[in-house]
Amino acid sequence: MAESAVSLLFDQLSVWLQEEQKLLAGFKEEAELIHGEIGQMKAFLRVADAKEESDPQLKEWVKYMLRFAHHDTHGFKGYLKKFCASLKNLKAKHQIASEVKAIKSRLENAFKRQQTFRDIYPIINQGSSSSPEWYDGRGDALLLEEVDVVGIEKPKQQLLTWLSSIDSGLKVISVVGMAGLGKTTLVKKVFDDTSVKMNFEHHAWITVSESFKVENLLQDVIKRLLEDAKQPPPQGLEARKADGMREFIYNFLQNKNYIIVLDDIWTPNAWEAIRYAFPRSTTHGRGHAACSESNGHVYKLEPLPEEKSRELFYGKAFPRNSCPPYLEEISESILCRCEGLPLAIVVIGSLLATKNNKIEEWEMFCRSVGSELEGDRLKRISNLLSLSFYDLPNYLKACFLYLSIVPEDELIDKARVSRLWIAEGFVEAKQGKTMEEIAEGYMNELLNRCLIQIAETTHDGRPRKFHIHDLLREYIISKAREHNIVAIDSHGETQWPDSVQRLALDGFINRTQQIYKGKYIRSLLFFSPANSEWGPILHEVLRSGCKMLKVLELRGAPVDKIPDEVFKLCHLKYLSLRDTQVNVIPKSIGNLGKLETLDLKGCWITELPIEILKLQRLRNLLLYSYGTVNGYYEGIQGFKAPYEMGRLLCLQKLCYLDLADARGDRIEIVREIGKLTQLQRLGITKLRREDGRELCSSLSNLTNLRALTIVSFEEVEYIDLEYPLSPSTFPFLRTLELLGRLERIPQWIGSLNALTRLSFKWSRLREDPLEYIQGLPNLLTLGLEFDGYEGLELNFKTLHKLYLSKLRGLRWVKVENGSMPLLHDLAVWDCKSVEMLVGVEHLKNLKYVEFSDMAEEFVERLINEKREEGDEWRLAHVPLVVFNNWVNGEWKIRQS
The missing domain is CATH 3.80.10 (Leucine-rich repeat, LRR (right-handed beta-alpha superhelix))
Incomplete structure (x- = not known):
């Protein structure tokens, strides 16, 4: 995590040094020296980060580097920018030079401490670990008796069925699921089953360590196979090269049936290192790295159902008696927190069994599960959760901990969190991909590692919302606080540290709570701010000097006017006023030149000032609301666009542009749409029939579209889209919604090979539309609604x-x-x-x-x-x- 923070500082300085070469002429050498030294620190910390949990002293060093990075991200860069406008002033130059010297001095001090750790832990520089082994608890599962495992029979039988159906060729079976579900326990029961022992000539169980070396891993495989065959290891095994060991394994297993368990493969590197050593028959892996080889043989282990969870919990918490009536309600509450996770149920149930059914101790435990995870009594759970966290690549750690901002009873919205990650600077740019695509890849990695679970999908099965296990959420809240990623206050009781950079306030806020007055805050997120004290707290926080704010989330706030202080936040990248009563966007919106996301969905705004065109970095402009009558969709309220909307060249999402009474020539505004070639989602309302030709001309330029919604001026107005569009115009279009009368289905719809969802509303089609669209190869969802079809x-x-x-x-x-x-x-x-x-x-x-x-x-x-x-x-x-x-x-x- 310290490496992440230093990376952010390093990257920001790189950009600033490039942009302000003239400005830095007087002390460019010192600035570049700082830049270079921070680069070295970044490389050192990449290794230290991964090993901090196993060494308390190293952990303190990483914390120190976090404090250094968090200060100087704003310290060095902030001081330079502060005096940018008045650089000609000699006094300002002296101040800047003074600040640079101070930072340089602090950096030298940091490097002295770093050198101490290099001397004490020279192995850090080699990328391996010689520090005391960190007990992770995975081996405990190998000691469990089958009678201790609830609900294992069905998954065990499925795996045995797959094993018995193997004919020839290498077969890979993957068992996946979040930490603590019992994957190791399940596979061990299968591995030890009599039928498996009888049907396979050779058996080997290999535990893949977190920081494995290819040679050591291959040596383990050879030793286990030879041990199973009651043969001694070959002479000079340790001296062999990796290729020689792969060849030995291949020859030893050639033309034989064997089963090899690789516990726990998470990274593709581990699987790629050994996969070609295995001929024929079967192998088994725990983890996602081998899933691509599994050919459908991937067993996703699910949490225990409610009844099985209760059976397991009661058996551990009340080993000699039944649950007393006065503990039933609190037992259900604790079970709910466990969410079917067997390890959590066993450990927590066993712990509560020591409390002699005292309700006050049970209630105290229920209130403090998060802090209990940090103590010794739930160490087995926190160690397993730590394994999953520390196994993450560095660029994912901050992203994962950031998910702790989402309140306990809310799902994680993929689009929203992706935009927040980007604004926070967590997403690393890659050539050929948009930032949103990279962020989606991050989310998929967390999903593949079973750290989040899919809660809702889109119409075509893509994840839309996620859920995070309650105990895992408690763990990352603790880690996020420890690493200063975000401070979360859900009860108005937390004392926010002076160094906090991101502050998430959830629910009721105590007016007597300490109001944050630090200067380093970069993100402020209010969740469910419905109480009357919300307004004063917002104004007080904004007035407290948080000039570096990048993220301001005010979704659902009881506010009808944007505070003036917001428009002084020149670094703001993300502003959400979704579902507020705000009805006007002032001209001062143009001050927010770095804004990338403006979320005004569900507001009362119907018009944007022309100053919006100053936001040249704007990527997402969401301003619309849905109307319903008697539970039915009634229409979409968009916004009136200023003239020359096509100047916002970075826009990727534009919803919904209202063409009625547009300022200037309506046709010109339709033409402006064609300049927004980066658009992936476009929504248009109040389209008139005579605008159809010009709209089709503009659409022909939007080859990146993924979703398109077109709404007619009124329900009886025709949408005229019967103008030729090339089959290659929309190669990625997945969703098409047409709301308005159609004389017939436009022919170009039949060439939308990527289309998965098609919706017609008010269309009054008389010919069966299925005759025109049945050739679409990927169409999954069809909506015919609100007189979309008039046939019988x-x-x-x-x-x-x-x-x-x-x-x-x-x-x-x-x-x-x-x-x-x-x-x-x-x-x-x-x-x-x-x-x-x-x-x-x-x-x-x-x-x-x-x-x-x-x-x-x-x-x-x-x-x-x-x-x-x-x-x-x-x-x-x-x-x-x-x-x-x-x-x-x-x-x-x-x-x-």
Whole structure:
């Protein structure tokens, strides 16, 4: 983590030295010396960072470097910028020189301390570890008896089935899941099973250390195989090269059945180092590095279900008696925190068993789980969580700890967190990729390492929101505080350290709480700031001198005006006023020249000042709200764009641009859209029919689009998009929504090979649209809503999700036998003329069917069919069938 902070300082100085060569003429040599020395420190800390947990002294050194980096990120760069405008003033020059000398002195002192550690720990420079081994607890799982493991039978049987079905060739089976789920325990039970011992000639269990060396790993494999075969190791094994050892393993295993467990492979380097040593048959890996070789044989170990969790917990917490009634409620609360994690349930249950059923001690433990993780009693859990954290590549550590800002009861929104990571400077630029694409890659890495879990997906199955295990969240809150990544206050009780750089305030704020007055704060995030004390605290914090603020998150705040202090934050990169009552953006928005994200979704703003065009770094401009009536979508409220919108060349998301009563010539504004060639998401409202030709001309330039929404001027207005667009115009377009009347489906839609979601609203199509779009190779979701289709009958062929809404003339929906084999979601809303669903019994993969606001006769017919036909009912194979009705201003839900 110190390396991350020093990297940030190093990178910022690099940019500043380039930008201000003339400014630094008087002391350029000193500045470059500092720059070079910080680069050396960065390299040293990359190794020290990874080993700090195993050595208390080294840990203190890393903390020292964190304090140094955090001070001088603002110290050196901040002082220089402070005097940039008045550099001609001789006094200012002397001040700058003085500050540079002071920083140089502090750096020399830091290097003296660093040299001390180089002398004490020379092995750090070699990239390996000679410090005392850190007990990680993974081996404990090998000592568990099967009777101690709850819920293991089903996954064990699946793995045994896969092993028994192996014919020839190298087969890789991967078991994945977050730390503490029992992966090692499960695999050990499989490895020791009698059938496995009988069916494989050779068996080896290899534990892959965190800082493995290829030669040592290969030696372990050879020794274990020979030990299993009761043969001595070959002479001179330690002196052999890696290639020679791979050849030995290959020849030894040639034409033999064998099973090798590699516990715990996380990095591709470990797998790549040994994979070619294995001929034929099977190997097994714990971790994601080998998943690409697994050919579908990847078992994702899930948390224990509620009943199994309770069984395991009660067995440990109350080994001789049942749970007393007065502890039932608090037991459920603690179980909820464990979230089905077997290791946590066993360790916490065993610990609570020592408290003699005293409710006050149970309650105290429940309140302080986070601090308990830092102590000795839950060391087994925190050690395993630490393994996952310290195994992360350095660029991911700060990103992961930053997730602690998300309140306990909120999901992690991928788009939001990615934009925050970018604004914080956590995302390292790479040629050929946008920052958002790199951030998405970071999120996928955390997902692949099972540190976060998917909670919601997009229509095409891509992750949209994530969940983090409650105990893991408690752990990273502690680590984030320790490494000064972020301070989190959810109860108004935390005393914020003077050095805090990022401050997240969640929920009720105590007015007597110490108000932060430090000058180093760079991020301020308010969550659920609904109490009356919120406003004064915001103003006091903003007035306290936090001039370096980069992130300001005020989502949902009870405010109708942006504080004037916000527009003095010249370093601000991220500003969110989502779901506030703000109704005006003042001209002073132009002062925020470094702003990259402006999130005004759900505000009362309908117009932006022309000064918005000064924000040349703006990448995300989100300003819209959805209207609903009786629970139904009614329309989108966008914003009126200033003239020359095309000057914002960095824009990637622009939602939603209102073309009605636009300032200047409306056609000119449509032409301006064509200049925004970096756009990936575009939303347009109030489009008139006569603007169609010019819009298609502009769209032809937007080859990076991933999502496009076009809304007509009013419901009865035609959208005219029947102008030729090249098949290569939208190679990446995944989502297309057209809201307005269409005489026919534009022909170019048939060439959108990447399209996964297509929605028509108000379109009043008379020809079956399926005839025109059935050739789209990746289409998964189709929405025909709000009179999107006026025909009597629809015949479906292939989709994953189907939504039909307010199709007043539709009477029959027919599904051909063998069609849409992958359809899993079907929703029919307010199609009151529908009499029959024909062939729905053929949809064997349906998981969810919803009927909302349908004719009462239709609903009663289906319910009667179920009552009479039982297991023969045509929807009996669907796990969840829901009937919704709008009654007295709210939805009444019935499940079948």
